[in-house]
Each structure stands twice: as structure tokens, then as C-alpha cells.
Amino acid sequence: MARIVGGIGSSHAPSIAHAWDHGKQADPLWAPLFEGYGPAKAWLDAQKPDVMVVLYNDHMNRFFFDAYPTFALGVGDRHELADEGWGKRDFPAIPGDAAFGWHLAERLVEDEFDPTVCQEMRIDHGILSILPLLLDVPWPVPIVPLAVNVIQHPLPTARRLYRLGAALGRAVESYPKDLSVVVMGTGGLTHQLQGKGFGTVNPDWDNEFLDLIERDPDALARLHHRDWIERGGTEGVEMIMWLGMRGALGAGVRRVHRNYHLPLTTGLGLIVLEPA
């Protein structure tokens, strides 16, 4: 039987990819971010998961508004990287796990969640911006990507993400092979990329969120989209995707690591949790 050995919550941002690709690992503006991922990478190295399920959002690189899925699951054995409009990054394609991915699709639909099932995905900075901070190349672990609509309203509710996480946990546990699985939720933290308020952040809410995702996720699941946007900006609503990770872990968790850094437009958070 497969089991979830831990969860990671992490921001994603094109600026992280840009800083990485331009060798800013020791730059004072970026070092607290890259150093902050060290313990998470060491934890993953020790866990050696067989597969990772990653909740993220596509930023108009795989899906367009001709047909926009609320949830989309990548069930291919390989996921190409996206060209987001300024060229592909120099990384290999990401391995997938078709057998496990199709199993998740079957069990999620049985459990009344209905992802669009995708045999082809193009992965953008929603996953790739943080992947080199957590794993070495060649990518040592296959990923099943689970894309969430946090862009075109109406969006799924925070509560729905939390329940999706619980369903994901049940789906993992019903897989007959003896796999160890890490679930990751990406996005946020607070940021606002639109209008006169461009660049607004809320570090107090970022840190309170990091407290609550660990200790009281139900309080987060009760928040309406307008609460997320009021506290964390129009794009801060991405933070609901961490609830998909948290819901998969069950009620009690033990915190392994936590980091927060604010270099530019976006509060960048990181947490590593194990089921208690």
C-alpha cells in the first residue's frame, strides 16, 4: 500500500527561476531564500520518495480560456517544460508516473472530484521554479502534477481544496504498490500583480498563514476568496493550493522545517510537514 510520508508547501515565482538561472544563489537579496531550501532538500534526500504529487497552477502555458479546467491531472510518463514566452529553461523534461496518475484519476472521480485527465502537460514555473531548489538533475523522482484554476473566476473554494487533499490522501492509500509519496502544494504567498496596488504584500498574513497551515488548516478552509484577496492580494489567492497538500496529511502533523523571505513582489514561504 502506498503511503504519504510528508508534505511540502512552497511558493513559486518566475523571479526564483530568474535568480537561479543568473547565479544569484549567494546574492544578499536571494541567499536567504536559497539557503532556506537546504533543509527541505536534505529532508527529501533522506525520504527518497517514489513519487511526488504537486498541486500548482498553470500560468497560461498549458491551458487557455477556450476550455479552462478547474482541476487537471497529468497522467503521462513524461511532462515537457513550457516556453512561457521568453524561451524554455535549460532543464530536462520531468518524469511522470502514468500507472499511479491514472489510479489517482480513477479514485478521485470515484470520490466525487473530477480532474481533467491530461496525457500531455507542459510544466511552467508553477513547479519548475522551485524544483532545482529541492531536487538535483537528473530529476530523481517522478511527479504527478495537479493543476488548479486560481486565475479565471469562479475559482474552487479553499474548503474544496482542503477536501481534495483528503481525497488525494485516500487515493494514495488505496494504491496497491508499496510507494512512499510526498504531496506538495505550491503558490503564493501574498502578492498583487494587477493595477495600482502592484507589488503589495502582507508579511504578517504570510507568517500567520504559515502558522495556520500547520496547526489550524480548518480555519483557513473557512476563508472566502474575498478574504484571501483582501489579506494577500489578487494573486495571493493561490495560497489555497497549500490546503490540498495539508488535507492529504490528516489532522496531526509535525513540522520539519519552515522558511520565509521577501525579496521582491511576492512573500516566499516554505514549510515541510510530516504526518504525526
Place this chain on the structure above:
Amino acid sequence: MSTQGTIFTGEMSRRGYALNKFAMSLIDPANRQAFLADEVGVMRARGLGDTEIDAVRRRDWAALMACGGNVYLVLKIAGTVGQTLLQMGAQMRGEPVETLMARMNARATGAGAR
């Protein structure tokens, strides 16, 4: 916090459909080249109206978002013509990019970790 922004609704998605579809085409390098070689011609061929074409020509990102442009898609247009997210943000705020950068540098911190 004061978001002063606007969420991307179905109404905006309908209104900005042609603009956004054009911007989505820029994930293909061949389409980026064709656009840079003939901005107006490509936008006309993709069904954009005078308002959108004029806003792109003026690099007026705020106006494009008022036309229903999605932020991630408007960013693809900005990136294709050599502008960054921060330049786009400064234009939307109505201030020089240096002012925006200075404010961000002043608040940058790693001290929030607990």
C-alpha cells in the same frame, strides 16, 4: 491590504478573448518573431481592435488589462517586446521602475522566518 486591483472574471475573459488568445500565441518562438517583425499586421490578423492595438503599441499594460487582458498573458506581450514584470508593474502604478525597485529593496527581508 489595499489590493486596488481587479479579479479576472468571466466578463473580462469574454471581453479580452481575442487579446488573450493573441498573447497566448507568443509561447511559440515563431509567433514572437512574426509579431516583432510586424506588430500591427499580426494583431490585425488575430482580430484585435484599434483600442487593443493602440495600447500594445504604447506599451500601456494598464490599458490592456482594462480591455480584459489577463495579467499572465499581458506579461507575455511585455516579455516579447523586452519588458519585465517590474516594468509592467511600475507602469500600472504610474511611477518610474526605479521608484518601485527602491521601495521593494527597502522592505526586502529574510527576518520573517520563525
